[in-house]
Amino acid sequence: MAKRNGSSTLSENVTKKLRHDILAGQYEPGSPLTVSELAKSFDVSVAVVREALTRLATQGLVLQNPNHGFSVKTASEEELKSIIEARLINESAALRLSIAHGDLTWESNVIALHHKLSQTAEYEEVDQKLAIREEWSDIHRQFHYQLIAACPNALLLDICRRLWDLSEFYRHWSFQQQPTRDGRAEHKALTDAVLSRDSDRAVDIFRTHIQLTADNLLDNL
Template sequence: MAKRNGSSTLSENVTKKLRYDILDGQYEPGAPLTVSELAKGFEVSVAVVREALTRLATQGLVIQNPNHGFSVKTASEEELKSIIEARLINESAALRLSIAHGDLTWESNVIAVHHKLSQTPEYEDGHPKLVVREEWSDIHRQFHYELIAACPNPVLLDICRRLWDLSEFYRHYSPPQQSVRDGRAEHKALADAVVSRDGDRAVEIFKTHIQLTADILFDHR
């Protein structure tokens, strides 16, 4: 049992690191992911890497081809439009349900993670281009997850989390650009509306927030 648990932990760690590297744009869309090379780089077994890649394939970030192994997913503007549309529909519904069912503990969690997000620098210092810090990216994801965490529909939550990863893939895939938005103010307005239990206002702010991200991505592609 201990051995299986150890292997599972290794696989989870490799999955997390590969996931971040893919979302961070360190692999080009469609790039091959050679199991043996990754195993050597992570200093783990081939089986651990294969399990990690299989997990990422179920999340839509990796393509598993029986004849050609694994590769990073490809990218297309048509798919990005579909992802944005799906997020607007599904995440808005999950947000309404979360606001309707969330208790004081959930509300406190929203406030706490928003505070962490507002106090964490978004970009790396001293870099010629805007490079998002891994710590900020993790907290940003936690913030959006926490907003819908009280939604009582687990299937809807799974859909929202998968769509989040796919949209992050495109966000990091786009060339770095100078910031043209006040993301901190957008997140504050969203958190305030959620804590105030104003579902209509929260969904309106969320849709504007996501649509602005989409517009920036389309303009820079």
């Protein structure tokens, strides 16, 4: 049993690392993920890597082909549009439910994460190119998760998180130059609407926020 628990923990760790690297753009869309090479890189068994890749395949970030092994998911304009449409539907519903059920602790967490996000630089220069900072990306995810955290529908939250991961994949691969939009103002307006419990306004701001992101990604895809 101890051996099984150890193997399971290793697989979880490899899954998290690969998931992070894929979302951070370390692997190009469609690039092969060779099990033996990854096992050597992570210093784990082939079985551990295969389990991790299978998990990522169920999350939609990795493709599994019986004849060609594993590869990073491909990118397409059609899929991106579907992801954005699904986010608009599901996150809007989750946001309404979160506003309706959120307590003072939830409000405090929203305020804290918004402050942290507003004080964190979004971009950095890497190899003479502008890139999204990993720290900002992580806080940005936490902020959007917190907005809907009080939603009592666990299945809906799982759907929203999976869609977030898929949209992050596109965010890193579609990004080319710093957008002219004022993201900080958008996040503040969204926070203010949420804290005032104005669900209609909050959803309107959220939908505009997501659509602006979608338009930027589609322009640069």
